[in-house]
Amino acid sequence: MAYYPIMVDLRGREVLVVGGGSVAGRKIATLIEYGASVSVVARELSPELKTLVDSGRVKYLGGEFSLVFLKDRFLAIAATDDPELNHRISQAAQAKGMLINAVDQPADCSFIVPSIIRRGDLVVSVSTSGKSPALAKKIRAELSSLFGPEYELFLRMMGKVRESVLSRSSDQKDNSRVFHSIVDSGLLDAIRADNHKKAAKLLSDIMGQDISIEDIKDYLKV
Numbered sequence: 001m002a003y004y005p006i007m008v009d010l011r012g013r014e015v016l017v018v019g020g021g022s023v024a025g026r027k028i029a030t031l032i033e034y035g036a037s038v039s040v041v042a043r044e045l046s047p048e049l050k051t052l053v054d055s056g057r058v059k060y061l062g063g064e065f066s067l068v069f070l071k072d073r074f075l076a077i078a079a080t081d082d083p084e085l086n087h088r089i090s091q092a093a094q095a096k097g098m099l100i101n102a103v104d105q106p107a108d109c110s111f112i113v114p115s116i117i118r119r120g121d122l123v124v125s126v127s128t129s130g131k132s133p134a135l136a137k138k139i140r141a142e143l144s145s146l147f148g149p150e151y152e153l154f155l156r157m158m159g160k161v162r163e164s165v166l167s168r169s170s171d172q173k174d175n176s177r178v179f180h181s182i183v184d185s186g187l188l189d190a191i192r193a194d195n196h197k198k199a200a201k202l203l204s205d206i207m208g209q210d211i212s213i214e215d216i217k218d219y220l221k222v
Contacts, residue, residue: 019103079103
């Protein structure tokens, strides 16, 4: 099966996770990272999940799954160690038109979660369409060394530079040239080397305006 790759905005979305073990814990941690509002159903909670529940970051609905828990959910994840229960959750969710992922049960999934590398706003995903998660993890590990923390800083800067460029010109062709010139310049290397002076000169030359070292520092701030 070929899965359509898509990036979903989960901020404020209601998500149900059934399962309280380490797998469910990893899924929930990632969901929280991306802004989802998570509720969990599990007879037992791992220490990490219990901490999240106690802190109010995750809502605990009890130990037994009920169909009513699917109401008004954007998506659900079945992550129990009971394949039959995961299957029932999947069937119920799909009957409601919900997105559902049943861990290690591709036939019961309407979506799968790829292996990801995240550097701030840069997200690189790797998927084998459920055929070999182990291979996806291997490829992710190989790619991780190619994308260091400088990519997060570069994109943080580019977000602010982009706003500046677009505010001064509506010429799409010219703006596109500027953006591609920045990406193809040595700016990423300058950021990697923490060379603010070089970064300022590169941006000044490309943008045709004076960019100071203080500007660079400001661009790199969160």
